[in-house]
Amino acid sequence: MTKSDILCLAPLLIMATAPIIMMLTITISRNYKVIVGFSLFMFLAAFGSVFAIAPYAPVRIESLLIIDNFAILFLGTVICSSILITLLSYIYLNNHSGEREEYFIILFVAVLGASVLVTANHFITFFLGLETLSISLYILIAYLRHRDYSVEAGVKFLVIASVATSFLLFGMALLYAGTGTMSFSGIGSALETSGLSPLLATGFGMMLVGIGFKLALVPFHMWTPDVYQGASAPVAAFIATISKGSVLAVALRFFFGIHGYQYKILITAITILAVLSMFTGNLLGLRQNNFKRLLAYSSIAHLGYLLITLLTGTSYGLQAAIFYMISYMVTTLGAFGIISMLSVCESEAENVEDLKGLFWKNPWIAVVLSLTLLSLAGIPLTAGFIAKFYLVLAGIRSDLWLLVISLIINSVISLYFYLRVIKVMFTPSETTGYVNLSFAGNLVLAIVVIGILFLGLLPSFLVEIIDRLALMN
Amino acid sequence: MAGGAIAWITGKWNPRFSRYISLASVITDLVLTIGMLGNNNSGQTWRIEYLYNWIPRFGIRIHLALDGLSLLMLLLTFFIGVLAILISWKEITKNTGFFHFNILWILAGITGVFLSLDLFLFYFFWEVMLIPMYFLIGIWGHENRIYASYKFFIFTQASGLLMFLAIIGLYLVHGLNTGIYSFDYMDMLGTYMSPNVEMILMCGFLAAFLVKLPVVPFHNWLPDAHTEAPTAGSLILAALMLKTGAYGLLRFVVPLFPNAAERFAPVGMLLGIIGILYGAKLAFAQTDLKRLVAYTSVNHMGFIVLGVFAFNELAYQGVIIQIIAHGISTGALFVIVGQLYERLHTRDINKMGGLWKQVPAMGGIGLVFVMASLGLPGLGNFVAEFLTLTGTFKSSVLFTCLASLGLIAATIYSIRIMQKVFYGKTNPGLKTHDLTIRESIVLGAMVIAIFVLGIFPQPVLNMAKPAILKTLHVMQISREAGKEPVVDVSRFVTDPDEYISDK
Numbered sequence: 001m002t003k004s005d006i007l008c009l010a011p012l013l014i015m016a017t018a019p020i021i022m023m024l025t026i027t028i029s030r031n032y033k034v035i036v037g038f039s040l041f042m043f044l045a046a047f048g049s050v051f052a053i054a055p056y057a058p059v060r061i062e063s064l065l066i067i068d069n070f071a072i073l074f075l076g077t078v079i080c081s082s083i084l085i086t087l088l089s090y091i092y093l094n095n096h097s098g099e100r101e102e103y104f105i106i107l108f109v110a111v112l113g114a115s116v117l118v119t120a121n122h123f124i125t126f127f128l129g130l131e132t133l134s135i136s137l138y139i140l141i142a143y144l145r146h147r148d149y150s151v152e153a154g155v156k157f158l159v160i161a162s163v164a165t166s167f168l169l170f171g172m173a174l175l176y177a178g179t180g181t182m183s184f185s186g187i188g189s190a191l192e193t194s195g196l197s198p199l200l201a202t203g204f205g206m207m208l209v210g211i212g213f214k215l216a217l218v219p220f221h222m223w224t225p226d227v228y229q230g231a232s233a234p235v236a237a238f239i240a241t242i243s244k245g246s247v248l249a250v251a252l253r254f255f256f257g258i259h260g261y262q263y264k265i266l267i268t269a270i271t272i273l274a275v276l277s278m279f280t281g282n283l284l285g286l287r288q289n290n291f292k293r294l295l296a297y298s299s300i301a302h303l304g305y306l307l308i309t310l311l312t313g314t315s316y317g318l319q320a321a322i323f324y325m326i327s328y329m330v331t332t333l334g335a336f337g338i339i340s341m342l343s344v345c346e347s348e349a350e351n352v353e354d355l356k357g358l359f360w361k362n363p364w365i366a367v368v369l370s371l372t373l374l375s376l377a378g379i380p381l382t383a384g385f386i387a388k389f390y391l392v393l394a395g396i397r398s399d400l401w402l403l404v405i406s407l408i409i410n411s412v413i414s415l416y417f418y419l420r421v422i423k424v425m426f427t428p429s430e431t432t433g434y435v436n437l438s439f440a441g442n443l444v445l446a447i448v449v450i451g452i453l454f455l456g457l458l459p460s461f462l463v464e465i466i467d468r469l470a471l472m473n
Numbered sequence: 474m475a476g477g478a479i480a481w482i483t484g485k486w487n488p489r490f491s492r493y494i495s496l497a498s499v500i501t502d503l504v505l506t507i508g509m510l511g512n513n514n515s516g517q518t519w520r521i522e523y524l525y526n527w528i529p530r531f532g533i534r535i536h537l538a539l540d541g542l543s544l545l546m547l548l549l550t551f552f553i554g555v556l557a558i559l560i561s562w563k564e565i566t567k568n569t570g571f572f573h574f575n576i577l578w579i580l581a582g583i584t585g586v587f588l589s590l591d592l593f594l595f596y597f598f599w600e601v602m603l604i605p606m607y608f609l610i611g612i613w614g615h616e617n618r619i620y621a622s623y624k625f626f627i628f629t630q631a632s633g634l635l636m637f638l639a640i641i642g643l644y645l646v647h648g649l650n651t652g653i654y655s656f657d658y659m660d661m662l663g664t665y666m667s668p669n670v671e672m673i674l675m676c677g678f679l680a681a682f683l684v685k686l687p688v689v690p691f692h693n694w695l696p697d698a699h700t701e702a703p704t705a706g707s708l709i710l711a712a713l714m715l716k717t718g719a720y721g722l723l724r725f726v727v728p729l730f731p732n733a734a735e736r737f738a739p740v741g742m743l744l745g746i747i748g749i750l751y752g753a754k755l756a757f758a759q760t761d762l763k764r765l766v767a768y769t770s771v772n773h774m775g776f777i778v779l780g781v782f783a784f785n786e787l788a789y790q791g792v793i794i795q796i797i798a799h800g801i802s803t804g805a806l807f808v809i810v811g812q813l814y815e816r817l818h819t820r821d822i823n824k825m826g827g828l829w830k831q832v833p834a835m836g837g838i839g840l841v842f843v844m845a846s847l848g849l850p851g852l853g854n855f856v857a858e859f860l861t862l863t864g865t866f867k868s869s870v871l872f873t874c875l876a877s878l879g880l881i882a883a884t885i886y887s888i889r890i891m892q893k894v895f896y897g898k899t900n901p902g903l904k905t906h907d908l909t910i911r912e913s914i915v916l917g918a919m920v921i922a923i924f925v926l927g928i929f930p931q932p933v934l935n936m937a938k939p940a941i942l943k944t945l946h947v948m949q950i951s952r953e954a955g956k957e958p959v960v961d962v963s964r965f966v967t968d969p970d971e972y973i974s975d976k
Contacts, residue, residue, distance in 0.1 A: 374604065379600060379604060380596070380597045380600040380601055381597075381601060385597075385600075386528075389593075389637075389641075392637075392638070392641055393531070393641055393644075393645075396641055396642065396645060397645065404638070405638075408634045408635070408637075408638055411630075411634060412627060412630060412631040412634060415626065415627060415630055416623065416627065419607070419623065419626060423611060423619065423622075426608070426611070426612055458527075459528055460526075460527060460528040460529060460530060463528055463530045463531075464529075464530060467530050
């Protein structure tokens with residue numbers, strides 16, 4: 001490992017040192033604002049360093065990590081989302097009494113895990129990143145112990161994530177046994193010579209189960225609604241965006257690395273998972289009255305859409321995945337952000353009914369929430385529309401008609417429940433009152449609105465960037 | 474033109490002035506458009522053209538252009554827009570700011586649809602006009618508004634997505650064919666496709682346009698949406714939104730898929746006939762006045778479909794006049810129904826009767842539009858239906874005869890409106906007053922318009938002529954080319970079929 005390699009790891013190193021400094025600070029004196037300010041500062045520094053290392057890409061660090069344009073784009077997105085989540089958590093925990101400084105330390109560790117995942121190029125880093133992420137998530141989910149369902153959700157996540165991890169490990173072990181290597185590219189070339197033997201197919205199957213659990217694909221999705229409901233809104237936002245995004249990134253890298261789209265068995269398996277996720281997610285979302293559960297089902301469906309990119313096997317697919325992921329993250333953060341802002345700590349504004357008449361109380365929040373929901377539904381003017389367009393285009397180019405058509409059908413189904421929420425906001429309610437927002441809250445909403453409209457109206461900016469870069473090396 | 478969008482921001486925060494602001498902005502648009510009438514440099518195809526590279530990566534450009542056809546549509550749009558704002562002056566009392574915001578956005582979306590020459594952009598505007606309409610129905614509608622607004626949105630959205638898929642399909646077929654990936658209408662004209670591909674792609678477009686029109690099997694959303702929407706909403710729906718479907722057929726389906734359109738023509742004409750007869754029958758059976766008027770739209774739109782698939786100049790002239798005349802006459806009927814509802818708080822036709830004595834002015838104007846709707850000579854609809862039928866006669870005698878039956882049916886339901894509402898025994902419980910000045914202005918303008926259209930249709934025909942001829946020209950070319958493909962298709966001819974069929 002040379003000096004420049006270490007420099008290229010700057011974002012990861014910054015995020016690794018931050019929790020240590022924060023821990024030491026806390027032992028000296030607890031100060032909520034200082035800790036929040038410091039974590040924001042460190043995230044910004046890490047974000048800046050991503051830009052600084054961008055010209056050097058691609059860099060391979062041993063066979064473990066790879067920093068190419070794909071990783072850099074995802075790193076940037078992950079860190080950017082973390083900044084928003086830190087702001088949300090700050091607002092959310094502001095009126096929470098008790099010890100809340102450690103929350104931000106764990107948040108940092110979780111983001112570190114996610115960042116390792118998006119740069120992983122080897123089973124070891126894949127696994128390390130995933131575990132760092134998951135273990136921090138157990139704690140984050142159960143962090144506010146006195147909330148209803150909080151501990152239940154944490155334990156549920158713990159059990160299910162452990163099962164998923166063991167599947168994943170078993171799969172990795174089988175692949176290692178079959179190919180004798182643990183690096184993605186090594187497995188790819190071994191596969192090309194030997195073909196997909198039953199042993200390897202089993203290994204892939206096991207890994208698919210593990211990844212399916214983490215991405216909450218149907219039929220491994222059962223935990224999602226419960227965990228979303230039990231976790232506090234910022235943490236749920238974290239799971240929906242950063243956690244899923246980074247797992248998807250590593251899955252994409254692995255799948256493209258081994259040219260998985262050439263093997264019929266894998267294609268069939270993933271197609272089934274994708275179609276099931278789309279339909280189940282949207283159909284179950286139809287009857288949800290709990291807004292967080294609704295978003296959970298919506299995220300299941302969206303991950304189903306994103307699976308299309310795995311099967312494209314083209315750079316188009318990768319571009320679509322990145323664009324979709326970015327717009328999905330912005331949008332989802334907006335939706336969860338609004339929940340956290342409307343929540344008083346012990347009881348969250350999580351029922352759709354709680355949103356009743358929001359438009360007449362605070363039009364600004366209602367308009368932002370409508371915008372996010374329309375973006376999730378993929379209506380023009382918003383980021384979601386362009387993202388969906390990109391995805392459909394990539395899908396059709398690779399002749400994935402079944403998937404594209406079920407995406408279209410599902411867009412129509414999903415409209416119904418997004419519209420229902422919007423409808424509720426515009427229904428006048430009996431109670432009156434004005435919801436006030438803090439400066440940080442307005443900042444987050446403004447970023448979300450700008451993001452959604454910018455990607456929706458002037459997408460060429462991002463599209464050109466994605467297009468120009470050779471994404472994976 | 475989308476300058477209307479700026480007005481709503483101010484309008485939103487000062488609900489009091491929002492009416493004036495929105496009125497002013499739409500009138501400005503109207504004046505601007507009228508100004509363009511004079512600006513006729515006949516040498517070029519497009520009177521005004523605007524280009525901007527939006528997403529060059531995908532060959533998506535903001536390509537707006539105006540020809541005679543679009544100009545006519547725009548005139549109609551802004552004319553109706555002004556009226557829509559005027560008629561809701563009193564009807565809408567809550568949240569006026571947001572109401573006008575929605576109206577202006579719908580108008581902006583419709584304007585965009587009539588102007589865009591980039592298919593992506595076209596779809597974009599196509600969808601933009603839906604959401605505010607959804608709010609319009611959902612927030613300010615009548616009793617059953619929630620149901621109606623969902624139904625409206627999901628019907629139109631689902632069909633729109635099919636069109637979207639077809640647009641992307643066309644884009645890729647064109648790209649593979651020529652190596653130029655572009656969503657531009659002008660580029661896509663004359664794209665060679667194998668017949669099956671052409672048919673499938675055309676069906677995607679048709680889905681969107683036929684649902685919007687609506688043609689009979691897909692007309693289900695219309696009566697609900699019309700009935701539950703506030704008056705301004707019904708007016709815009711009937712007079713403008715349905716017309717985007719007709720415009721789409723003329724502008725996109727026929728020129729882009731000439732061969733498939735020709736093969737589809739008998740089915741299309743049959744659907745038109747069914748629309749004419751079935752719409753008339755249902756209209757006759759309604760007791761809710763607004764629903765009745767809604768079904769007359771189904772009846773009139775049948776003529777449009779019939780004309781579009783007749784593929785000749787006369788029929789197309791008829792279609793264009795029909796688009797405008799129906800916009801005015803049915804729009805006016807909705808306005809009258811709305812005004813009656815404001816006064817009587819009922820739309821039930823059986824509870825009305827003998828209103829002529831109390832509201833002679835409204836009755837008189839009502840008579841004009843009912844007559845227009847049944848196609849009385851001298852009024853716009855007569856010209857339209859006459860031209861359409863004459864044009865269709867050249868293509869199919871049988872269909873023309875059947876369609877003429879529709880005229881008789883239209884007479885029956887139209888007369889029934891007059892009979893039940895304005896004549897007959899006076900219902901003693903009803904007390905009402907005649908038109909106010911504002912209402913007289915609205916209806917008066919419409920009466921003048923329908924008479925002008927009926928007596929001097931020639932300027933309109935002249936304006937639309939280049940566009941019609943161009944469309945027919947494309948048909949002609951492809952008809953000749955159909956025998957021997959002009960493009961070298963050997964490398965592609967097997968591709969598209971596999972492309973579409975799901976492997």
